Amino acid sequence: xxxxxxxxxxxxxxxxxxxxxxxxxxxxxxxxxxxxxxxxxxxxxxxxxxxxxxxxxxxxxxxxxxxxxxxxxxxxxxxxxxxxxxxxxxxxxxxxxxxxxxxxxxxxxxxxxxxxxxxxxxxxxxxxxxxxxxxxxxxxxxxxxxxxxxxxxxxxxxxxxxxxxxxxxxxxxxxxxxxxxxxxxxxxxxxxxxxxxxxxxxxxxxxxxxxxxxxxxxxxxxxxxxxxxxxxxxxxxxxxxxxxxxxxxxxxxxxxxxxxxxxxxxxxxxxxxxxxxxxxxxxxxxxxxxxxxxxxxxxxxxxxxxxxxxxxxxxxxxxxxxxxxxxxxxxxxxxxxxxxxxxxxxxxxxxxxxxxxxxxxxxxxxx
Amino acid sequence: xxxxxxxxxxxxxxxxxxxxxxxxxxxxxxxxxxxxxxxxxxxxxxxxxxxxxxxxxxxxxxxxxxxxxxxxxxxxxxxxxxxxxxxxxxxxxxxxxxxxxxxxxxxxxxxxxxxxxxxxxxxxxxxxxxxxxxxxxxxxxxxxxxxxxxxxxxxxxxxxxxxxxxxxxxxxxxxxxxxxxxxxxxxxxxxxxxxxxxxxxxxxxxxxxxxxxxxxxxxxxxxxxxxxxxxxxxxxxxxxxxxxxxxxxxxxxxxxxxxxxxxxxxxxxxxxxxxxxxxxxxxxxxxxxxxxxxxxxxxxxxxxxxxxxxxxxxxxxxxxxxxxxxxxxxxxxxxxxxxxxxxxxxxxxxxxxxxxxxxxxxxxxxx
DNA sequence: CTGAAAGCGCTTACAG
DNA sequence: CTGAAAGCGCTTACAG
Numbered sequence: 222x223x224x225x226x227x228x229x230x231x232x233x234x235x236x237x238x239x240x241x242x243x244x245x246x247x248x249x250x251x252x253x254x255x256x257x258x259x260x261x262x263x264x265x266x267x268x269x270x271x272x273x274x275x276x277x278x279x280x281x282x283x284x285x286x287x288x289x290x291x292x293x294x295x296x297x298x299x300x301x302x303x304x305x306x307x308x309x310x311x312x313x314x315x316x317x318x319x320x321x322x323x324x325x326x327x328x329x330x331x332x333x334x335x336x337x338x339x340x341x342x343x344x345x346x347x348x349x350x351x352x353x354x355x356x357x358x359x360x361x362x363x364x365x366x367x368x369x370x371x372x373x374x375x376x377x378x379x380x381x382x383x384x385x386x387x388x389x390x391x392x393x394x395x396x397x398x399x400x401x402x403x404x405x406x407x408x409x410x411x412x413x414x415x416x417x418x419x420x421x422x423x424x425x426x427x428x429x430x431x432x433x434x435x436x437x438x439x440x441x442x443x444x445x446x447x448x449x450x451x452x453x454x455x456x457x458x459x460x461x462x463x464x465x466x467x468x469x470x471x472x473x474x475x476x477x478x479x480x481x482x483x484x485x486x487x488x489x490x491x492x493x494x495x496x497x498x499x500x501x502x503x504x505x506x507x508x509x510x511x512x513x514x515x516x517x518x519x520x521x522x523x524x525x526x527x528x529x530x531x532x533x534x535x536x537x538x539x540x541x542x543x544x545x546x547x548x549x550x551x552x553x554x555x556x557x558x559x560x561x562x563x564x565x566x567x568x569x570x571x572x573x574x575x576x577x578x579x580x581x582x583x584x585x586x587x588x
Numbered sequence: 589x590x591x592x593x594x595x596x597x598x599x600x601x602x603x604x605x606x607x608x609x610x611x612x613x614x615x616x617x618x619x620x621x622x623x624x625x626x627x628x629x630x631x632x633x634x635x636x637x638x639x640x641x642x643x644x645x646x647x648x649x650x651x652x653x654x655x656x657x658x659x660x661x662x663x664x665x666x667x668x669x670x671x672x673x674x675x676x677x678x679x680x681x682x683x684x685x686x687x688x689x690x691x692x693x694x695x696x697x698x699x700x701x702x703x704x705x706x707x708x709x710x711x712x713x714x715x716x717x718x719x720x721x722x723x724x725x726x727x728x729x730x731x732x733x734x735x736x737x738x739x740x741x742x743x744x745x746x747x748x749x750x751x752x753x754x755x756x757x758x759x760x761x762x763x764x765x766x767x768x769x770x771x772x773x774x775x776x777x778x779x780x781x782x783x784x785x786x787x788x789x790x791x792x793x794x795x796x797x798x799x800x801x802x803x804x805x806x807x808x809x810x811x812x813x814x815x816x817x818x819x820x821x822x823x824x825x826x827x828x829x830x831x832x833x834x835x836x837x838x839x840x841x842x843x844x845x846x847x848x849x850x851x852x853x854x855x856x857x858x859x860x861x862x863x864x865x866x867x868x869x870x871x872x873x874x875x876x877x878x879x880x881x882x883x884x885x886x887x888x889x890x891x892x893x894x895x896x897x898x899x900x901x902x903x904x905x906x907x908x909x910x911x912x913x914x915x916x917x918x919x920x921x922x923x924x925x926x927x928x929x930x931x932x933x934x935x936x937x938x939x940x941x942x943x944x945x946x947x948x949x950x951x952x953x954x955x
Numbered sequence: 956c957t958g959a960a961a962g963c964g965c966t967t968a969c970a971g
Numbered sequence: 972c973t974g975a976a977a978g979c980g981c982t983t984a985c986a987g
Contacts, residue, residue, distance in 0.1 A: 291980035322703040491887035520858035658964035
């Protein structure tokens with residue numbers, strides 16, 4: 222029987238403020254060693270169930286909670302995932318962060334935020350990332366410097382790029398169907414009777430914008446058409462607005478605009494309606510990319526090629542589980558399938574529109 | 589002179605993958621003790637500048653980065669701030685997270701994300717929060733259970749509530765001018781000629797919604813008027829849409845709606861325009877609360893009482909600095925001043941509109 | 956099944 | 972200014 226019954230009740234109150242209860246204290250109260258306490262809190266360790274019960278009771282009494290920080294020093298596993306995400310004002314990334322944090326709970330992991338190092342450099346600061354012993358680093362909409370890639374690789378920290386390609390072999394990637402999406406949108410618009418198709422690019426340096434454009438343009442070319450006009454919106458509200466003004470001020474304005482993401486598409490729509498007084502989709506069609514389901518953008522009923530956030534999250538978890546288990550394992554390059562969500566901002570083709578999961582989607586038939 | 593010149597160049601490559609360089613290794617290379625290395629990386633510690641230079645060079649060579657996790661075990665300071673934020677789809681909170689993360693960089697602190705414990709319980713899980721040794725806990729749009737409040741207080745972990753009041757004395761709070769905002773909006777709408785004022789509440793359990801409503805209603809009463817109608821939108825897009833439909837389907841619909849935040853106001857506007865075909869502000873006015881400056885909501889040009897995110901962030905930093913320095917210090921209850929931003933969604937009064945910081949704001953004169 | 960001891964990578968009095 | 976030693980709160984072989 223434990224001889225340390227003395228002061229059990231008052232222990233919780235009498236302990237110094239600012240100092241958490243330790244495993245040793247719990248052990249003393251339960252009459253066991255610190256090791257036993259550790260075992261009681263580690264699933265799958267051999268411990269007599271009676272002992273464990275006693276320990277758990279003592280822990281409960283003292284308000285003990287294992288110190289993860291101390292634990293990680295021995296286990297070399299912090300259960301912390303570093304996350305660098307730039308444009309949190311873009312609902313796609315906001316949703317990604319939220320859902321990812323939820324999904325990670327199942328495996329007891331948490332997200333540590335690394336903001337951009339500076340205005341000009343969207344990457345997180347290297348030293349900061351390395352100083353916290355993150356189990357993995359997820360970069361969403363951020364480029365990866367060779368230095369950071371190399372050092373993470375050297376330390377066995379898995380790096381996961383979302384919506385970015387990487388020249389580094391040591392990095393896993395997850396992306397939507399950027400090229401296919403671009404192609405599908407071109408096909409959809411032409412099938413809907415449009416002939417003067419324009420593109421508003423995102424950041425020129427990003428593979429997302431480049432791939433979406435490549436798909437869009439190559440489909441047109443393969444079908445004997447050419448891109449009617451092109452502007453750059455830098456994935457920004459203001460730049461997209463400027464790009465739109467420029468497109469509509471041309472001698473021959475486009476009859477359809479593909480904006481490289483929903484965030485810009487909404488800005489484009491606002492300008493078209495308010496500054497030019499045109500009607501969508503009667504006068505001009507607008508298609509975006511992301512397929513945001515709810516939130517503020519829902520009111521726009523955008524026609525858009527989707528990148529389901531849940532698909533990204535599921536793949537992040539998959540990769541994390543496998544890479545953390547086997548850091549030297551194969552790097553994965555996964556694709557998240559999307560589809561063309563038929564909203565109210567683009568004229569529709571006569572054929573190919575079906576309902577799926579309560580949304581209208583377009584099934585292109587043949588090239 | 590250091591005798592450990594051997595293998596300096598290859599050290600970075602030959603070290604085991606998955607194992608970071610330690611202070612001891614750096615010390616060996618620089619020919620000093622581990623303590624000296626520690627001092628070299630701690631600003632303000634006494635160390636000969638030559639020694640420090642040598643150490644820094646060795647560290648650079650090996651790619652050494654102090655392990656913050658290990659450090660925190662001794663310093664009892666993790667430089668990690670726990671953050672629980674519910675509705676990241678609400679741009680106000682998304683902006684808050686982003687700007688807060690940036691502001692914390694200056695003091696070398698980082699945000700660790702704690703998602704809601706479950707669908708029904710918006711609070712973060714207590715054990716998770718306590719297991720990471722966070723220096724402080726910021727709760728944005730999340731209630732605080734008495735258990736969590738009590739334990740954080742016992743452990744000397746400062747708790748900071750954003751946009752929530754708390755019955756617990758041990759907690760600091762930061763909030764916008766909810767009551768004043770409600771009053772100002774009522775005054776503004778009446779001055780603009782409206783007579784049938786309706787309110788769409790947020791979550792009934794929140795002090796933000798209650799205070800905004802209290803201000804709104806009390807101003808009306810003080811001026812011999814009464815609230816025309818009231819619905820609940822629960823700070824949700826869908827519920828706000830339902831609330832709007834209900835308001836507009838009344839025998840005598842309102843001529844102005846105050847939605848308890850911008851997020852709902854936008855949903856309200858969408859329903860009014862699209863489902864009822866009414867014109868804003870000619871047929872009906874809509875006012876929100878938050879004063880979101882950019883992002884997706886910018887296109888709506890909402891009339892709204894502002895809660896500047898920068899004001900919240902600055903106060904979080906202030907409180908954190910003082911509380912972390914002196915955990916037992918006074919709890920603060922700060923208010924972030926806002927103003928009525930005059931947008932395009934509500935008919936304007938003839939008087940009192942001035943330009944400030946490139947935005948039109950309304951200066952109410954007298955009650 | 957259980958405990959004593961060593962160790963994770965750091966910081967911090969304490970001597971020198 | 973510098974180093975040896977103890978310690979932060981845990982986990983993990985190693986004996987028993």
